Amino acid sequence: MTNQAVCLTLIAPRELREELFDYISEQTDLVTGFTASDAAGHGVRVRLRSAAERVKGHADEVVVRIVLQENDSERLLERLRSAFAGTKLVYWVVPVTAFGVID
Incomplete structure (x- = not known):
């Protein structure tokens, strides 16, 4: 494990949105x-939790990115x-080669 900057991406069902945001903020x-956005989850491992999701053919999810x-x-x-x-929270971590703010 190094002390390099990384981007942790989390994918969660949209129903966990507020709980996840509150937890991360703590x-x-x-x-x-962190940055968050809504997403549509597709694939054989994606759980369609509601009738509406089954009709749409995708799961309503939230994506959180943290550097x-x-x-x-x-x-x-x-x-x-x-x-x-x-909760089947999905994540991945990728290296960040540059990070900053353009002022």
């Missing part, structure tokens, strides 16, 4: 901010595994 020792240090992403993932056990 992790102030690891997370300074943080790799070791902090591992700590956050451990917390998420505990807090959101059984």
